[in-house]
Amino acid sequence: MSPEYAMDGIFSVKSDVFSFGVLILEIITSRRNRGLYHSSHHLNLIGHVWTLWKEDKVFEIVDKSIADSFSMAEILSCMKVGLLCVQELSRDRPTMSSVVRLLGSDSTLLPEPKQPGYANSNSLSNDTDSSTSTQHLSTNNVSMTVLEGR
Numbered sequence: 001m002s003p004e005y006a007m008d009g010i011f012s013v014k015s016d017v018f019s020f021g022v023l024i025l026e027i028i029t030s031r032r033n034r035g036l037y038h039s040s041h042h043l044n045l046i047g048h049v050w051t052l053w054k055e056d057k058v059f060e061i062v063d064k065s066i067a068d069s070f071s072m073a074e075i076l077s078c079m080k081v082g083l084l085c086v087q088e089l090s091r092d093r094p095t096m097s098s099v100v101r102l103l104g105s106d107s108t109l110l111p112e113p114k115q116p117g118y119a120n121s122n123s124l125s126n127d128t129d130s131s132t133s134t135q136h137l138s139t140n141n142v143s144m145t146v147l148e149g150r
Contacts, residue, residue, distance in 0.1 A: 014090035017099065018117065021085020025049050028079055030063035046086050046116045053083060053113070078103065083113035 022033050025045055033045040043051065052058045059067075062075055081102050087093050092114050094102065102110060 012090055013095065014093045017085050017093045017096055018090075020096070020099065021082045021093075022046065024078060024082030024085065028063065028066060028075060028082065029061045030066070031061075049079070050083065050116050053079070077110065080110050080113060083116060084111065086116040087114045088117040089114070 022045075026032060029045065029049065031045055049058065049061060052061055058076065058079060059072065062072075062079075066075060081094075081099060084094055084102075085099060
């Protein structure tokens, strides 16, 4: 579920792009986005892949059966497309037609992905010092719907 839909109830065509990106990352890693546990942090799959991407260690999370079947260049290209799809801001995500083009083309230079949605910025960035700054990590909006019969 895209961040803008989960937080604000806003749905767009880029919401589906976000979900597709999650699916790409789940296929490459053979792990679900929910229920991922890693001893060094408490991130979901998206945050974990992003952390490894920024540290140039993303090959560590690639499923062995996929690594044996495809070249690392193909896998990294698909992973980069997945990360482009799960960027936090919907305007930064590609359209689905662009995703198809990016996945089907070897010669396309892919842009660098930005931080994905649902990634804990304190764990992923060294730009802020938690002892000197206050950061609002989440916003909880609730909408209630009451269904009544005719």
